Amino acid sequence: MNSELHVLIIGAGLGGLTLAQGLRKQGISFQIFERDASAEARGQGYAVGLHDPEKLFGGSLPDEVFSSVRSSCHLLPLQLPSCLAMFFPDGRAGYVTDSPETPCLRAHRLRLRQALARDLDIQWGKRAQRIEEGEDKVTVWFEDGTHAEGTILVGADGTFSAVRPHVLQKPNSEVLEVSTSSTLTMGECRLDRANMESQLQLAYSCYVAYGPDFILFSGLNRVSDDGSYGDYYWMMVESREVGDDHWVKTGTAEERLRKSKERIQALNPKFRVTVEKTEVEGLKKVVAWYDALIEDIPPVNRVILIGDAAHPMTPARGEGANHAIKDAVGLSKLLAENKDQPIDILRQKLDELQRSLVSEGNQAILLARQVMAKARQRERVEKPMVWGHEVKIVDEAVPLPLELK
Structure with missing residues (x-):
């Protein structure tokens, strides 16, 4: 280990873990802290699409860790490639599928996080409270009364970063913006083998379909170990701005689910399955997306931000995790x-x-804001991009082949 440089990493998400593994491979001293009490303290979110994993991680990970990353595909144990489909209002369809020409990996987020956490000593339950930068060190104090000292500190703690206010000298409430394009209803369901296969024939990983005044995203999160069922999630995004008294924001879970099931009737029956199979217990809380354009960032002294701490973005283009990993790889190499x-x-x-x-x-x-604006206005996108690749457009959708054991 380098006896001089010691890096404090705040946040054990995908960016923080990637950075830690990169430093471990390079023999650089570090500590990594996570505010959650344990890896199971809260939900890990849904599957995440990685653009060309070989290029994305750029050889920064130890070999055994990268091998585990490759095994985090959300489709396992099914032997199918990651694949996203888009079903446009004019009848066209578009696809991006993992292949040598368009490499991508849709990873189960918990499996991916476990892979990246391999052999790391994560200090759990460490919520950063105060940071002080001195001439020869940086010190972070945690809510539990402990502190740590290092050469530099990295804020990798996401959209609601505890490190960002120290850097910008303003609270997150003055930085983050609620996306006006992201009023949505969200749910989860478990599909049996037959219903899962019907959805796999639309897209192995996830798809987007356009309703008259909403956009439906439906995605597979994970497949059971024996392949007998799949856990799916869906988001119905409003295609227009709605007031604070709209049912999406004020309705009970029962009301919002009933309205969602009524509205989904405007789509082809094959696109209705995940919403129609959702029970009220599977409806999630009303969600708002946040982003922020940080224009005036002070010169770095001993604290640097990466990932959503540096550039919080909505999931509209599915790029947040990729930018966090890319940031971490670049920082570890530097x-x-x-x-x-x-x-x-x-x-x-x-x-x-x-x-x-x-x-x-x-x-x-x-770009994410532009994509949502065009989607809401139902504008035709000539060359949409997904997972770092241009979507292959066809005049008419056809069922995807299934060869499942």
Whole structure:
């Protein structure tokens, strides 16, 4: 281990874990802290699409960790490639499928996080409360009364980052914006083998379908170990702005589910399955999406932000996790290349990287906003992109082949 450089990582999500593994491979000293009490303290979210994993991780992970990442596909034990479909209002369909030409991996988020956490000593229940940057160190104090000291600190703690307010010197409430394009209803259901197969023939991983005044996203989260059922989730996004008194925001779970099942009748029956199979217990709380364009970030001293802490973005284009991982890979490589440099030079390198990460993230945020605006206005998108690849458009959808054991 390098005896001089010691990195404090706040947040054990996908970005923080990727950074920790990159530092571990490079022999750089680090500690990683997570505010949750344990890995099972809260839901891990849904499956995540990774753009070309080989390129994304760029050789930054230990070999055994990257092998585990490749095994986190949400379709296992089914031997099917990750695949997203889009069903447009004009009857066309579009697909992106994992292949040598368009490599991608839709990973089960918990499996992916477990893979990236391999052999790491994560300190759980550590909610950052205060950060102080000095001449020779940075110190973070946690709510439990403990503290840690390091050379630099990395805020990898997501949209509602506890580190960001220290960097920007303003609370998250003054930074984050509620996306006006993201009023939605959301639910989960479990489909038996027959119903799962009907959905797999539409898209192995997930699909988007357009209703008259809403957009439906339906996705497979995971398949049971014996392949007998699949856990699905869906989001119905409003195609227009709604007031605070709209049923999406004010209705009970029963009312929102009933309304969703009524509205889904406007779609072809094959697209209705996940909503129609949802019970009231499977309806999730009303969700709002947040993003933020951080334009004026102060020069880096000893604290740098990555992932949604640096550029919080909505799931509209499914790019948040990819940017977090890309940020972490870039930071781990920079630290490896400059670990013996004086702190002034390291600060300069970190500041250049920070501004690059924020700029690239802001571009992705603007694209996500544009995508949602076009979708709401039902504008035709000539060359849509998914998972880092251009969607292959066909004039008419056809059932995908299934060869399941």
